[in-house]
Amino acid sequence: MFDLHGYFPMILEGMLLTVEVALLSLLIAVILGLIGALAKLSKSRIARNAAAVYTTLIRGVPDLVLMTLIFFGGQIMVNNLGDSMGWDYIDISPFVAGTLTIGFIFGAYMTETFRGGILAVSSGEIEAALAFGMPSWKVFVRITFPLMVRHALPGFGNNWMVLAKTTALVSVIGLHDMVYNAGVAGGSTRQPFTFYLVVALMFLCITGLSDLGLQWVNRRFSVGVRKV
Amino acid sequence: MDYNVIIDNLPLYLSGLWVTIQLVVMALVAGFGLAIPLALMAVSKNSLLRYPAKTYIYFFRGTPLLVQMFMLYHGMGQFEAIRESVLWIVFKEAYWCAITAFALNTAAYTAEILRGAIEQTPFGEIEAANAGGMSKSTLYRRIILPGSFRRALPAYGNEVIFMLHGSALAGVITIVDLFGAAKIVNSRYFVPFESFITAGFFYLCCTFCIIWFFKWVEKHWYAHLRPRTH
Numbered sequence: 001m002f003d004l005h006g007y008f009p010m011i012l013e014g015m016l017l018t019v020e021v022a023l024l025s026l027l028i029a030v031i032l033g034l035i036g037a038l039a040k041l042s043k044s045r046i047a048r049n050a051a052a053v054y055t056t057l058i059r060g061v062p063d064l065v066l067m068t069l070i071f072f073g074g075q076i077m078v079n080n081l082g083d084s085m086g087w088d089y090i091d092i093s094p095f096v097a098g099t100l101t102i103g104f105i106f107g108a109y110m111t112e113t114f115r116g117g118i119l120a121v122s123s124g125e126i127e128a129a130l131a132f133g134m135p136s137w138k139v140f141v142r143i144t145f146p147l148m149v150r151h152a153l154p155g156f157g158n159n160w161m162v163l164a165k166t167t168a169l170v171s172v173i174g175l176h177d178m179v180y181n182a183g184v185a186g187g188s189t190r191q192p193f194t195f196y197l198v199v200a201l202m203f204l205c206i207t208g209l210s211d212l213g214l215q216w217v218n219r220r221f222s223v224g225v226r227k228v
Numbered sequence: 229m230d231y232n233v234i235i236d237n238l239p240l241y242l243s244g245l246w247v248t249i250q251l252v253v254m255a256l257v258a259g260f261g262l263a264i265p266l267a268l269m270a271v272s273k274n275s276l277l278r279y280p281a282k283t284y285i286y287f288f289r290g291t292p293l294l295v296q297m298f299m300l301y302h303g304m305g306q307f308e309a310i311r312e313s314v315l316w317i318v319f320k321e322a323y324w325c326a327i328t329a330f331a332l333n334t335a336a337y338t339a340e341i342l343r344g345a346i347e348q349t350p351f352g353e354i355e356a357a358n359a360g361g362m363s364k365s366t367l368y369r370r371i372i373l374p375g376s377f378r379r380a381l382p383a384y385g386n387e388v389i390f391m392l393h394g395s396a397l398a399g400v401i402t403i404v405d406l407f408g409a410a411k412i413v414n415s416r417y418f419v420p421f422e423s424f425i426t427a428g429f430f431y432l433c434c435t436f437c438i439i440w441f442f443k444w445v446e447k448h449w450y451a452h453l454r455p456r457t458h
Contacts, residue, residue: 062431169294172400182295192299196298204290
């Protein structure tokens with residue numbers, strides 16, 4: 001359909017990196033999201049306020065600004081820290097900065113999603129677990145978390161799709177992802193539109209495939225749920 | 229923190245803020261105008277109207293805004309026909325490319341929000357309009373669309389905030405908006421914290437203004453739904 005002048009493997013390589021960044025930052029986002037949700041629902045006022053500041057700040061500032069801030073600013077911070085601790089020079093690569101930022105941003109969105117999911121778990125289940133003498137971490141691991149997944153899944157799916165698209169921004173801080181490689185290939189073949197269109201279609205593939213995967217997970221976690 | 233750099237460059241930031249506001253407002257107005265016919269097409273029973281609209285919405289919602297913007301800014305020059313047509317006046321300028329890309333993008337998201345709102349119209353309202361002998365166009369103009377706008381309001385508020393955040397991408401293609409201003413300050417003095425945190429602060433203020441604005445509109449539009457106070 002498209003004449004890519006042999007640049008297709010390069011685009012595919014970029015896609016692999018895009019997927020890598022997306023999955024790694026998803027992992028960070030899920031961990032931060034769980035911590036954030038537990039903090040928002042905790043009895044400690046400090047934890048609640050800290051989580052509120054985190055989600056408000058992150059959701060109020062564009063992702064691109066945060067990413068460049070962490071990419072350029074993180075390097076200075078690490079340099080200063082390294083100087084005072086006597087470490088060798090540590091390089092903040094675009095990969096690290098990009099993955100951390102995207103994970104950090106979507107941690108805020110996941111916090112809200114997981115908080116809603118945890119609130120949707122019926123309190124009777126948790127009371128029953130406590131009545132059996134489970135310590136609270138065990139209640140979370142065995143009862144709250146597995147039951148929360150079903151309620152959080154639609155929001156989680158949305159967040160993942162937005163996250164996957166946000167990875168395109170890492171090309172701005174110089175990571176050789178799919179978008180960056182398309183720019184290079186488009187520049188040398190003078191067919192930028194063709195290459196960006198190919199990249200757009202690749203993104204549609206990623207979101208389409210994830211949609212199928214999410215439907216499957218949703219079925220697995222809703223096995224015991226009766227439908228109207 | 230070196231506050232002098234921020235104070236010295238405040239005019240640059242303010243002009244960047246002005247460009248950001250221009251980009252967002254123009255994109256939102258054009259996008260909203262485009263979204264209404266798109267949403268009406270997407271709920272139409274005629275598949276010749278429905279499928280193009282659905283494909284458009286699927287494409288623009290499924291791909292990154294950055295790629296869409298690059299397709300217009302870097303991509304349009306690929307076509308001889310466009311370079312020689314009047315369209316080139318639009319596509320050779322980064323500013324208009326950004327606005328076009330943002331408008332096309334937000335149109336897809338807004339159309340999807342409106343589609344959902346239109347489909348949620350209580351059927352009793354439509355029946356009542358039919359019983360009153362309204363023509364189809366009057367039905368849409370007086371009953372379905374006003375109610376849908378009201379139902380779409382909270383989701384649209386979010387979309388406006390996303391558009392504001394998305395507009396930072398304009399800084400990538402040489403436009404000096406808020407993010408572009410921060411980039412200039414950073415490269416001139418190498419002060420990433422001062423430059424980007426200042427821009428972030430401005431964006432945060434804009435976000436809060438938008439939230440307040442939509443709260444105010446909601447209070448006005450949802451007045452009939454508030455519990456009575458006497």
